[in-house]
Structures are given as structure tokens and as C-alpha cells.
Amino acid sequence: MNFKTCKQKSNKKLLKASIIAIVAVVLVISSVTPTFAITYRPKSELINRFISLCNQHSEASYEVIGKSYQGRSICIFKIGNPNAPAVMWDGSMHGWEDLGSETMYHLTKWLLESNDPEANRILQRNYVLFIPIVNMDSSERQNKNYEYSRYGVDLNRNFKYGWRYSSSKSDYPNTYHGDYAASEPETQAVRAAMAKFRPVFYVNTHTGGSYLSYDQNGNMNKVNAFLSLYSQLARDFGVSKYSVSGGRAGNGLAHGDAKEFGGTGFLFEMASSSGAYRHTSPTLSQIENYYFPKCKPILIAMCQASEGKEVSTSVSTTTSSSETTQSESNTYSSGQSSSTTSTSTSSSEDRQADDDQDSYSRYRYYRYRTYYRYRRSRYNYYRWRR
Numbered sequence: 400m401n402f403k404t405c406k407q408k409s410n411k412k413l414l415k416a417s418i419i420a421i422v423a424v425v426l427v428i429s430s431v432t433p434t435f436a437i438t439y440r441p442k443s444e445l446i447n448r449f450i451s452l453c454n455q456h457s458e459a460s461y462e463v464i465g466k467s468y469q470g471r472s473i474c475i476f477k478i479g480n481p482n483a484p485a486v487m488w489d490g491s492m493h494g495w496e497d498l499g500s501e502t503m504y505h506l507t508k509w510l511l512e513s514n515d516p517e518a519n520r521i522l523q524r525n526y527v528l529f530i531p532i533v534n535m536d537s538s539e540r541q542n543k544n545y546e547y548s549r550y551g552v553d554l555n556r557n558f559k560y561g562w563r564y565s566s567s568k569s570d571y572p573n574t575y576h577g578d579y580a581a582s583e584p585e586t587q588a589v590r591a592a593m594a595k596f597r598p599v600f601y602v603n604t605h606t607g608g609s610y611l612s613y614d615q616n617g618n619m620n621k622v623n624a625f626l627s628l629y630s631q632l633a634r635d636f637g638v639s640k641y642s643v644s645g646g647r648a649g650n651g652l653a654h655g656d657a658k659e660f661g662g663t664g665f666l667f668e669m670a671s672s673s674g675a676y677r678h679t680s681p682t683l684s685q686i687e688n689y690y691f692p693k694c695k696p697i698l699i700a701m702c703q704a705s706e707g708k709e710v711s712t713s714v715s716t717t718t719s720s721s722e723t724t725q726s727e728s729n730t731y732s733s734g735q736s737s738s739t740t741s742t743s744t745s746s747s748e749d750r751q752a753d754d755d756q757d758s759y760s761r762y763r764y765y766r767y768r769t770y771y772r773y774r775r776s777r778y779n780y781y782r783w784r785r
């Protein structure tokens with residue numbers, strides 16, 4: 400072996416060793432920091448946090464309301480007075496929309512640990528029910544039942560009210576409604592909770608827009624009371640309000656089913672797709688500092704309205720700056736909500752970002768628009784010929 404071939408061999412060895420070293424380093428880095436861009440907690444961890452919070456406080460407890468398609472427990476956390484009117488929220492029905500789940504955790508902490516007079520009042524006079532995660536199996540939009548569709552079932556199309564076999568078929572990637580109404584175990588669990596606790600208000604949280612939409616077939620006296628109280632509280636707390644409008648539930652959307660059990664449903668789109676969507680931004684601290692304060696007046700207003708408070712006479716709150724405590728006296732008549740209700744003010748971008756809206760009414764609108772344009776073009780054509 401001459402000197403040249405010996406040198407070539409050692410070069411080759413060096414090259415091999417350095418490639419192996421680089422691959423090893425890349426593997427180590429990717430296994431250590433695969434979640435750097437993700438701000439959410441794994442589902443099981445968040446549920447465990449809820450459980451340990453409940454275990455520390457006698458005013459809270461929890462139970463399993465059903466199992467997911469793959470057999471995971473779906474928990475409901477019960478906070479406050481079991482004999483009082485109930486307000487129920489749920490989250491992560493679309494598995495990748497977990498802003499509601501995280502916000503509910505902060506609301507629970509506030510209720511149990513803040514010693515805020517308003518929180519203590521709720522603990523005595525209301526029953527707050529949180530189902531933080533409905534879709535326990537999946538971090539995608541739909542559940543893990545691939546029996547009838549390779550996309551799984553969109554749980555927010557699987558509820559009973561307005562479910563139609565013809566809509567949201569199995570080849571719809573994002574909105575397959577399931578084989579029949581309430582076919583999915585997750586849907587059945589939420590409906591079982593509605594039947595058992597009969598919430599006055601039921602809130603189904605999502606992240607595909609920035610608005611609150613109530614079922615206008617629900618109890619409008621309660622809704623109007625909520626709207627007045629919400630406006631007042633948001634002003635007192637110094638937080639910007641979500642736009643609120645009434646809409647027609649249906650199409651198998653979850654909030655449409657609340658009426659069957661004596662309540663009124665809300666579809667709550669908490670952030671548009673540019674915000675907290677699919678486990679991206681905002682960070683956990685943004686949820687605590689922005690979304691939690693924004694949602695607190697909604698929960699308080701619902702609690703107050705659920706116990707029959709229609710006229711707000713004296714609301715004592717701490718302002719957002721936490722410097723002064725205000726006590727305001729305002730009188731609202733129960734029918735005076737029209738000024739506080741903005742009708743359909745959310746942008747069309749938001750409305751199209753997620754299709755939790757009634758897609759049927761949108762379909763009818765486009766069909767009408769197409770027909771109208773066709774008629775106009777024919778009319779112009781004949782006028783031109785004459």
C-alpha cells in the first residue's frame with residue numbers, strides 16, 4: 400500500500416465519521432426540541448391539571464360523562480353549587496382548537512383560588528360545568544372514527560338538531576357529519592351531560608372567528624339579560640367585547656341541541672384563524688393575559704343571567720387597572736338589548752375561516768346570487784339586442 404491510497408482511506412474514514420456525527424447531532428436536537436413552536440399542553444396533562452385543581456377544593460368535583468371513540472375518558476368539572484342553575488362550556492370539540500380548554504383552566508383557577516367576591520358569589524349561587532376537552536383522541540379537527548369516512552367525523556356536525564343525511568357527506572374532508580345523528584360517543588357524552596345537568600346556557604368553543612353567536616330559537620329573555628350584563632361588565636372590566644349576534648342553529652351543530660334540554664346554546668368562536676388556531680399562537684401567557692380577562696365577563700354575565708338576574712342594579716367590580724373598585728348603578732330593562740347586540744358584525748373572512756356557521760344558509764345565498772347574476776346578464780343581453 401503506497402502513501403497516497405493510505406491517505407485516501409483515512410480521508411474516507413474521516414468523512415464517514417463526520418457524517419455519522421452530524422446525523423447523530425440532528426437526531427438528538429430533533430428529539431429534544433420537537434415542540435418549540437407549539438404552545439399548547441398535551442390533552443392528558445391539561446386534564447390532570449384540572450383534576451388536581453379540583454382535588455384541592457371542596458367546591459369542585461368531576462366525573463366521567465362518557466368515553467371517546469378510542470376509549471379515553473371525557474371529564475366534566477363541576478364547580479359551585481349543585482342546586483343552582485347550571486352554565487356549561489366545552490372545548491376542543493375540534494381536536495386542534497384548544498384555546499377554549501386552556502381558557503377554562505384559567506377561569507377554574509379564578510373561581511377557586513382568586514377569592515374575588517364575584518368568584519365567591521358564583522361558587523355560592525351558580526353551578527359552572529366545564530368539559531375542557533371533548534375530542535380526547537385527536538389533535539386534528541375530527542374524531543378518530545374512520546369507519547365511514549377516511550377523514551373521521553366532525554363532531555360539530557354530528558348533533559341531532561337539524562342533522563340531515565344529505566349534508567356533509569363522507570367525502571367532505573372537514574365536515575363529515577357521521578353515519579346518523581349523534582352517532583359518535585363524544586357527541587353522546589356531551590348530550591348526556593346536557594340531559595343530566597340541563598344547563599341554562601351551553602357554550603361550544605372554537606377558534607375559527609371572533610364572535611359569539613346565540614341560538615335565536617333559545618330563551619330570548621335569558622339571552623337579552625345576558626347581553627345587557629355582558630355589555631355592562633365588559634365596560635366595567637375595560638375589556639373589548641366580542642361581537643354578539645343571533646343565528647339559526649342546526650345542521651348538526653352542537654349548540655343547537657341545548658334547546659332540547661331546556662337551555663340556550665352559544666357558538667363561541669374565540670379567535671380567528673390568524674390567532675389561536677391549530678395549537679399555534681398565542682402562547683400560554685397570552686391566553687392568561689388576554690383571552691382569560693376577555694372571557695371572564697362572559698362567564699359572569701351568563702351566571703348572573705342564568706339565576707334570573709335580568710335587571711342589573713349594582714355591580715361591584717375591580718377595573719382592569721386594578722387600582723380602584725367601582726360600584727356602578729345602572730338600570731337595564733330586559734328588552735333593551737338591541738343597542739348592545741351587534742348583528743353579524745364579524746368579518747366575512749372570519750366567517751369563512753372555519754365553517755362552524757350554518758353552511759346551508761351560505762349555500763342558499765350563493766345559489767341565489769348565481770341565479771340573480773344569470774338573470775341580470777340575460778336581461779342586459781336582450782336589452783342590448785332590442
Ligand SMILES: [Zn+2]
Binds near residue numbers: 496604
Ligand atoms: Zn371549530
